[in-house]
Every structure is written in C-alpha cells, then in structure tokens.
Amino acid sequence: MARIVIALGGNALQKDGEASAEAQIRVAEQTARQLIALVRDGHEIVVVHGNGPQVGNIILREEAINTADMPTLPIDSCVAMSQGSIGYWLQLAIGNELRRAGVAKSVATVVTQSLVRADDEAFHRPSKPVGQFYETRAAAEQAAAGRQNFIVKEDAGRGWRRVVASPRPIDIIEKDFVASLVREGYIVVAAGGGGIPVVVEADGSLRGAEAVVDKDFAAEKLAEAINADILLILTAVDQVAINYNTPQEIPLGRLTIADTKNYIADGQFAAGSMLPKIEASLEFVKSGDGRRAIITTPTRAYDAIRGRAGTIITD
Amino acid sequence: MARIVIALGGNALQKDGEASAEAQIRVAEQTARQLIALVRDGHEIVVVHGNGPQVGNIILREEAINTADMPTLPIDSCVAMSQGSIGYWLQLAIGNELRRAGVAKSVATVVTQSLVRADDEAFHRPSKPVGQFYETRAAAEQAAAGRQNFIVKEDAGRGWRRVVASPRPIDIIEKDFVASLVREGYIVVAAGGGGIPVVVEADGSLRGAEAVVDKDFAAEKLAEAINADILLILTAVDQVAINYNTPQEIPLGRLTIADTKNYIADGQFAAGSMLPKIEASLEFVKSGDGRRAIITTPTRAYDAIRGRAGTIITD
Numbered sequence: 001m002a003r004i005v006i007a008l009g010g011n012a013l014q015k016d017g018e019a020s021a022e023a024q025i026r027v028a029e030q031t032a033r034q035l036i037a038l039v040r041d042g043h044e045i046v047v048v049h050g051n052g053p054q055v056g057n058i059i060l061r062e063e064a065i066n067t068a069d070m071p072t073l074p075i076d077s078c079v080a081m082s083q084g085s086i087g088y089w090l091q092l093a094i095g096n097e098l099r100r101a102g103v104a105k106s107v108a109t110v111v112t113q114s115l116v117r118a119d120d121e122a123f124h125r126p127s128k129p130v131g132q133f134y135e136t137r138a139a140a141e142q143a144a145a146g147r148q149n150f151i152v153k154e155d156a157g158r159g160w161r162r163v164v165a166s167p168r169p170i171d172i173i174e175k176d177f178v179a180s181l182v183r184e185g186y187i188v189v190a191a192g193g194g195g196i197p198v199v200v201e202a203d204g205s206l207r208g209a210e211a212v213v214d215k216d217f218a219a220e221k222l223a224e225a226i227n228a229d230i231l232l233i234l235t236a237v238d239q240v241a242i243n244y245n246t247p248q249e250i251p252l253g254r255l256t257i258a259d260t261k262n263y264i265a266d267g268q269f270a271a272g273s274m275l276p277k278i279e280a281s282l283e284f285v286k287s288g289d290g291r292r293a294i295i296t297t298p299t300r301a302y303d304a305i306r307g308r309a310g311t312i313i314t315d
Numbered sequence: 316m317a318r319i320v321i322a323l324g325g326n327a328l329q330k331d332g333e334a335s336a337e338a339q340i341r342v343a344e345q346t347a348r349q350l351i352a353l354v355r356d357g358h359e360i361v362v363v364h365g366n367g368p369q370v371g372n373i374i375l376r377e378e379a380i381n382t383a384d385m386p387t388l389p390i391d392s393c394v395a396m397s398q399g400s401i402g403y404w405l406q407l408a409i410g411n412e413l414r415r416a417g418v419a420k421s422v423a424t425v426v427t428q429s430l431v432r433a434d435d436e437a438f439h440r441p442s443k444p445v446g447q448f449y450e451t452r453a454a455a456e457q458a459a460a461g462r463q464n465f466i467v468k469e470d471a472g473r474g475w476r477r478v479v480a481s482p483r484p485i486d487i488i489e490k491d492f493v494a495s496l497v498r499e500g501y502i503v504v505a506a507g508g509g510g511i512p513v514v515v516e517a518d519g520s521l522r523g524a525e526a527v528v529d530k531d532f533a534a535e536k537l538a539e540a541i542n543a544d545i546l547l548i549l550t551a552v553d554q555v556a557i558n559y560n561t562p563q564e565i566p567l568g569r570l571t572i573a574d575t576k577n578y579i580a581d582g583q584f585a586a587g588s589m590l591p592k593i594e595a596s597l598e599f600v601k602s603g604d605g606r607r608a609i610i611t612t613p614t615r616a617y618d619a620i621r622g623r624a625g626t627i628i629t630d
Contacts, residue, residue, distance in 0.1 A: 019384060019385060019386055021388050021389055021391075021392045021523070057380075057385050058396070060380065060385065061376040061377065061379065061380055064376065064379055064380060065375070065379060069332065069334060070334060070375065070376075071334055071335045073336050076403070077336045077400045080399040080400045080402070080403035080404075081373070081396035081399045081400045082396075083399045083403075084395040084396045084397065084398045084399025084426055085388065085392045085395045085396045085399070087395070087399070087426045088392065088428070088511055088523075091426060091428070092428070092513070092521055092522075092523065095488075095521060096520035096521060099519055099520060100518075100520070106489075106492060108425055108426075108489060108492045109425065109426035110423055110425060110426075111398075111399060111402045111403055111406060111423075111424035111425075111426070111504075113403070113406070113407070173410075174421075174423060176421065177423045177501065180499055181492075181496075184495055186492065189426075196403055198407070204414055204415075205411035205414060205415070206407055206410060206411060207407075208336070208403075208407065
C-alpha cells in the first residue's frame with residue numbers, strides 16, 4: 001500500500017479537443033476507472049490535474065469582455081475558476097465510478113494555492129503564451145496598453161500573444177489540509193492547474209500572481225509535503241524514450257538518477273513537454289529514501305504501479 | 316463555544332458593484348475580520364457564500380462565445396467556476412487576516428455539490444433570470460433554439476432573458492467531508508453559490524442540473540447535516556423588520572417559530588429577498604433542540620452572536 005500523488009495530463013480530461021462539459025466528464029470517467037483500481041488495492045491517492053485548454057478558454061472569455069461592470073479577472077482568479085470546474089468534473093466522475101464499483105470512499109476537491117517566489121527569475125522572462133492571438137505587434141501592444149504585467153511576444157509564426165511567467169512552486173499552502181484528508185481516507189483532488197500562484201508580501205500576507213505553475217512541479221512539491229511514496233505522472237506516452245521520434249527510439253522501463261541526469265545533459269527530453277516531467281520526477285526521487293516516480297499513460301496507470309508498464313525512476 | 320454556519324450575502328464580497336478581483340478581495344478582508352473575531356472566541360465556523368453577480372458574469376461570458384472549440388458550459392459548471400474564484404478570494408482574505416491577527420488556524424475551500432430532486436416542481440416553473448438580455452421575444456427564442464432547458468421569459472420590462480429553476484437542496488454531497496474538517500479545526504468555505512446542483516440518475520450516479528440553488532437553503536441544509544448550533548445569515552439589514560420600508564417599520568430583536576409563521580402568513584417578508592432567509596431560519600430552528608438562527612449584517616455578526624445585535628430566531 002502506497003501513498004500516490006497522480007499528475008493528470010490534459011489527455012485525461014479532453015480527447016480530440018472535445019471541450020463540452022459532457023465530453024470532459026465522460027473522459028474523466030474513463031480515467032477514474034483506472035484510479036479506482038488503485039484505490040481498491042488499498043493505495044491512497046491525490047490527484048493533481050492540468051488545466052491548459054480549460055484555463056485557456058476561461059482567459060479568452062475574460063479578455064473578450066472588459067468593461068467597468070465586468071472587468072477582466074487576472075490569471076490567478078482564472079486558475080481558481082478552472083480548479084472549480086475541472087475539480088467538479090473529476091469529483092463527479094470519480095464519485096460515480098466509486099459507486100458503480102461499490103467502493104465506499106469519497107472524493108473531495110480543495111481549492112489550492114501554490115507559493116512562488118516574487119523574485120523568481122521566471123518573472124523576468126515570461127514564456128507561457130495565454131489568451132488570444134493578435135495579428136500584428138501593433139495590435140498586441142494596443143491590447144497591452146495600460147494593463148499591468150501584460151507582455152506580448154511573437155508565437156511561432158501564428159501571431160502575437162500575451163506571455164506569462166511560469167515560476168517554480170516552493171510550497172503548497174494547503175498541504176496540511178490535503179495530508180489530513182488523505183489520512184482520513186479521502187481521494188483528494190488538489191493543486192489543480194499547478195495551483196493558484198501566490199507570493200508573500202512584505203507584511204507576510206499572500207497576494208495572487210499573474211502567472212501559471214507547471215502541474216508536474218506542483219504535484220512533486222505536494223508529494224514531498226504529504227510524504228508520498230510515489231509520484232505518478234500520467235501523460236500521452238506509455239514510456240519515456242530516448243531518441244524519441246527517430247528510427248533509433250528506445251523506450252525505457254527503468255531510469256536511475258544518474259542515467260536521467262546524463263540523458264538530460266544529452267538533450268534527450270523536450271523542454272515544455274517531457275523535460276519538466278523528468279525534472280519533477282528527479283526532484284521527487286532525490287527528496288527521500290525509497291521514493292519513486294513513474295511516467296505512463298492513464299490507461300497503463302494501474303499496471304505501472306504493479307511494475308508492469310511505464311517508466312520507473314528510482315535512485 | 317458554538318458551531319456556526321454563516322451564509323454570506325453578496326454585500327460581503329461586492330460593494331458599489333465593484334467586480335474586479337482586487338476590490339472583491341478587499342471587501343472579503345473586511346468581512347474576514349468579523350469572522351476571525353468569532354474564531355478567536357473559540358467558535359467553529361463554516362462559510363457558505365452567495366455568487367449572484369459573479370456567476371452572472373461567468374454565464375454572460377460563457378454565452379458570449381459558443382463555438383465548436385469553445386462550447387458554452389452549462390450552469391452547473393459555471394457555479395463550480397464561481398466556487399473556485401470566490402472560494403480563492405475568501406481563502407486568501409481570511410488567511411491573511413488570520414496571520415495579521417496571529418490566530419493559528421487554517422482556511423480551506425471545498426468544491427461542493429448540492430443534491431436536488433429531479434422531480435422538484437421548481438423545474439416546471441423556472442424563475443431565476445440568468446445571462447444576457449434579449450430585446451425581443453423573437454431574439455430570445457432564436458438564442459434558445461436547439462439548446463436544452465433554455466426557457467426564456469420577459470424580465471420586468473427590461474427585455475427577455477433565460478430563466479432557470481431554483482430547486483430546494485435535499486442534501487449536501489460533501490457534508491461528511493465538511494464535518495470532519497470542522498472537527499479538525501479548519502475554517503471551511505463550502506457550498507458556495509448554494510452548491511453545484513446535481514440530481515441522481517436511475518443507476519444511482521450523479522449528474523449536473525442546469526439550475527441554481529439558493530445559498531441560504533444550502534447553508535441551512537449543511538448546518539443541519541454537520542450538527543451546527545447556529546445558522547448565521549449575513550445580509551444588508553441589521554435586523555429583520557415588519558412593515559418594512561413603511562413609517563410603521565418595526566425592527567425585531569427576537570422571533571419565535573410561532574411569530575415567524577404568523578408574519579409569513581401576513582406577507583411581511585419579500586419573496587426572493589427576506590422570505591427565503593426567514594424560511595431557511597425556521598427550517599433550521601425546527602430541525603433540532605437548541606438550534607438558533609440569526610439574521611444581521613456582516614459588520615454586526617460578532618455582536619449578534621453575543622446577543623447584542625441582529626434578529627434571533629428560536630423555538
């Protein structure tokens with residue numbers, strides 16, 4: 001029996017870009033069946049979901065209407081909204097699958113803040129594109145005029161777009177709360193979308209930051225904080241591979257810290273894609289004795305925990 | 316020391332219609348100071364907030380963009396989003412005020428579903444206006460075409476508008492979860508906006524309903540379920556009054572069940588305004604020995620619990 005923090009990628013909620021609530025609940029139910037197999041085996045689970053497409057739509061809608069009566073809400077509030085909607089869909093889907101499976105457990109979603117450093121260098125080089133596309137630099141700069149922290153950047157030939165910082169989480173504000181729920185037997189959905197980014201002010205109070213936090217790093221930080229045994233990162237590939245997408249591709253069943261560092265140095269993992277998952281895994285494995293990280297797809301999650309699928313990273 | 320469920324009206328979050336996140340957090344901080352005075356005295360508190368203006372804006376933005384890539388989300392998902400954003404603002408505000416006051420307590424927001432009956436007669440006479448105004452019946456009916464549960468109605472001479480049902484909550488799905496958090500000493504924000512309305516399907520699973528639940532009734536149901544001592548309803552008036560807004564207006568310090576029933580029969584309380592608060596109060600007081608309900612403003616909350624302000628309703 002292990003305590004497992006599961007980082008759920010976008011494909012655990014959306015298939016073929018189907019963005020209706022109904023479609024997302026349906027996909028969440030498929031994912032939920034895998035998770036429940038783990039719960040049946042006696043494992044404790046905490047789910048940290050991504051929110052890329054969902055918060056993207058929320059931000060687009062916020063930007064579309066910006067009047068005195070309906071001012072555009074900042075990104076931290078948009079992340080909070082996505083925790084509400086996605087948390088609800090997961091909670092509904094997992095709850096329904098628990099009832100179908102006859103498993104007497106409950107699921108709970110907690111609104112979660114991720115602490116980031118106000119002086120994180122990520123704030124000096126915002127990199128994460130969000131919101132609408134502007135055709136020209138002039139149009140983008142006009143949209144940015146008079147708005148704080150509104151930096152625009154050319155986005156891969158597709159136009160201009162706002163970019164926000166993606167600082168590393170250094171703590172999860174609600175970590176004790178999540179830990180106590182897990183101890184009481186709840187399946188917990190927490191740190192959705194990487195958590196709502198907050199910074200500490202001079203007087204010790206918290207304030208929202210217009211940024212987004214990587215959900216794999218947030219899951220890692222939460223896994224450390226609640227003393228988890230396994231960080232399980234669910235994504236689009238069954239196994240991590242080197243020489244990915246080449247005729248020499250080699251899928252890896254097992255990775256040690258040393259191997260992983262070498263492959264990173266070798267540029268084997270794509271930034272913004274597999275690299276953060278590998279880095280989060282490494283950080284977790286190094287954080288305590290016996291801690292393991294596993295990377296696989298939602299459908300192989302159950303087998304992976306039993307050592308029959310996925311890539312396992314150990315010290 | 317009492318266990319208190321607090322229903323927070325819209326004025327505990329928005330003043331003068333200021334809808335920016337910053338303004339709402341500022342107002343929430345003022346409200347939080349009152350709540351913390353109660354916590355200092357040893358009371359356990361659960362906060363149930365309204366979401367009228369906030370979910371109104373979310374629904375307007377959802378309706379403003381409805382494409383294959385960005386389909387308009389149904390109302391239950393919009394309520395869930397408002398639990399995320401408002402929960403975050405309250406959590407941030409209460410957390411900051413706790414730190415300032417040096418009170419070693421934590422605050423937690425839980426995404427909450429309210430169970431309603433699929434055959435609640437409210438579904439046959441939807442009455443709650445939501446979303447945008449249409450100038451003519453024809454324009455409203457065109458917007459409604461092809462959308463399920465999209466009923467339109469003339470709204471007080473201001474145009475046509477969608478109306479949704481406001482069924483009574485019969486249970487709070489996450490009640491045990493809220494109860495265990497309260498026992499552990501957390502200040503809990505739950506059932507925001509009255510909770511996300513869900514119904515039970517034939518196979519026992521839950522499904523979202525396009526409806527809104529009154530937050531006072533949800534607070535009442537939650538207060539019963541977690542065995543609270545006091546239901547504290549915070550609204551725009553210091554005390555309940557009869558002959559309200561007339562020269563014969565009489566504010567009431569105390570109401571018994573019998574008095575209250577007589578005044579209701581006499582039409583003393585306005586439907587959709589004071590009446591649901593009075594009905595929720597009655598229901599709570601009748602639900603168990605020694606249970607009290609109190610109605611007052613956020614600024615009088617602390618005094619009211621000590622019997623120095625507000626209207627107290629007892630059996």
